[in-house]
């Protein structure tokens with residue numbers, strides 16, 4: 001790995017709208033994965049700094065939570081416009097630190113934008129209920145009130161979209177937010193935070209602390225932080241959920257995945273092959289909704305594998321800013337982990353149909369590249385099948401029937417996304433009912449719900465019971481209060497020590 005630090009810029013926290021001016025005790029390097037160069041030096045927050053930011057956010061939350069819906073919505077609309085106008089610039093920042101191709105980065109910003117658009121409807125979404133005369137001259141109504149300070153901890157693979165799954169809704173609901181982005185690609189979050197400032201969000205409502213475990217633990221332990229939205233790998237998601245809830249917080253912790261795509265004999269095999277390639281190798285497989293296990297019914301497996309191989313030969317891997325199909329892996333360490341899995345797959349006896357280690361790369365010679373890789377006849381005990389590789393490695397597992405395929409999917413520890421490819425409506429309908437996975441695609445390989453639905457998996461892909469965005473997001477960031485009111489008229493209720501009953 002190159003450690004050249006030519007023109008590396010300092011990247012720091014945003015305490016409210018102000019870049020932090022302190023001296024960091026610890027820093028980490030940010031790479032351009034296409035060249036292997038260090039392009040940024042990131043300040044890592046200490047526990048003391050996190051606690052200081054939380055205290056300031058708490059003050060801001062109290063005022064913002066009392067700000068009228070009309071004024072909050074004006075900020076949200078302004079933010080939406082600014083984000084739309086700046087999406088290309090943010091996409092370039094993502095490509096420069098994450099590596100994904102620029103069109104894909106633009107797609108991610110657009111999906112984040114959709115959550116901001118959903119949050120613009122907050123006056124409608126925050127309406128409570130009202131029942132008149134539940135008892136004689138007694139009314140009940142419910143209100144959704146903000147929590148106060150909430151934390152967002154995000155992964156490297158969607159540096160703009162994942163934070164935007166949460167921040168616009170948390171802010172719209174009247175909370176102050178502290179976001180702790182991935183230390184691998186931190187610049188997109190800073191750029192988006194600048195837009196919140198420009199949109200007129202009051203100082204202190206949106207804060208960015210960069211860091212690693214120390215900053216995460218400080219957020220989890222600080223009792224002023226009322227809720228945590230986490231997205232990342234399963235072991236850390238479980239840890240965040242357990243530590244956060246032990247400290248009395250609401251936690252939604254979205255974890256890792258191993259997404260299966262089941263192809264039945266009656267499927268359109270060209271459509272299925274396109275989908276497998278797009279969903280297996282898009283963003284170099286570094287998507288929590290990537291397809292990494294292709295479950296093919298025996299009778300069509302040879303033909304499907306041949307069609308996938310044919311398509312893979314046309315893919316160009318290289319610098320994501322230069323019009324390639326697939327960019328580099330986020331770090332040299334992650335690249336080495338992926339190539340280690342490819343070797344383990346060979347050792348486990350799987351048939352290596354396309355070896356991404358031998359691909360030609362169009363980028364810097366020190367870039368962190370692995371080409372698209374295809375294994376066939378993968379056995380289910382092999383680590384390439386059991387583990388989330390998070391790289392461009394697609395494993396084909398052959399099954400005899402729909403039932404065998406379904407059983408395989410349902411025995412996975414993960415349950416984030418899945419897809420079925422078939423032209424049989426009855427089979428698709430059975431699948432949507434029987435599969436134990438949170439997000440299901442029917443002839444759609446990456447079934448990411450729109451912002452007004454909620455995103456989330458089952459089993460080890462989610463700890464907690466709230467999915468991201470949609471109405472589940474609104475509920476996650478608010479507490480419901482029910483008010484029972486009686487306005488006295490000239491009559492008097494009289495004494496009654498019994499439990500109130502309707503009359």
Ligand code: NAD
Nearest residue numbers: 154155156181182212213216232233236254255256257288
């Ligand atoms: P990660 O778990 O390494 O890191 C996620 C966040 O946790 C980062 O902000 C990181 O700084 C922090 N963190 C890392 N180690 C920690 C520790 N020991 N203690 C406390 N905090 C720690 O994940 P990643 O590599 O950045 O992202 C990839 C993973 O995220 C994959 O497993 C992917 O499936 C998952 N993911 C899931 C979803 C989903 O919706 N379920 C979406 C995107 C990514």
